[in-house]
Amino acid sequence: MCICVNCDYVDQCVTYHAVEHQHQQPHLTQDPHFEPIDPTINVNIRNADLEIEMEWDVVGCASFVESPGKWARLRPGEAVPT
Numbered sequence: 001m002c003i004c005v006n007c008d009y010v011d012q013c014v015t016y017h018a019v020e021h022q023h024q025q026p027h028l029t030q031d032p033h034f035e036p037i038d039p040t041i042n043v044n045i046r047n048a049d050l051e052i053e054m055e056w057d058v059v060g061c062a063s064f065v066e067s068p069g070k071w072a073r074l075r076p077g078e079a080v081p082t
Contacts, residue, residue, distance in 0.1 A: 001082050002057040005071035007064050015039045015058060022056045025081070028074055036063040 004016040012034040019041070020027050040060035046053050072080050 002059075003061065003064060004058050005080055006066055006068050007061070008067035008070060009034050009036065009063060009065060010067075010070050011074055015041070015061070019056045019058060022054065023081070028071075034063075036061050038062040 002016075002019060004010045004013065004019065007013070007016075010016050011028040012032050013036055014032045014034065015036050017027055017029070017032040038061065039058050042057050042059050044055040044057075046055075072078075
């Protein structure tokens with residue numbers, strides 16, 4: 001699971017913006033301005049029904065500031081990305 005959903009910077013972060021793009025999800029912001037320090041992204045690649053699927057998750061970041069439920073507060077009623 002992407003740690004970004006519980007990070008205070010999720011709606012300002014260029015790395016999370018790129019992850020949203022890879023998942024073809026709506027962006028929390030169109031113009032992120034926060035450049036995180038040393039984000040680590042895991043990319044899981046799997047073959048599903050003759051298609052290749054890629055799952056991108058930020059699993060580490062030196063700029064991470066815990067804010068439990070931050071993503072959910074920005075998108076009330078929507079399923080939190082997993």
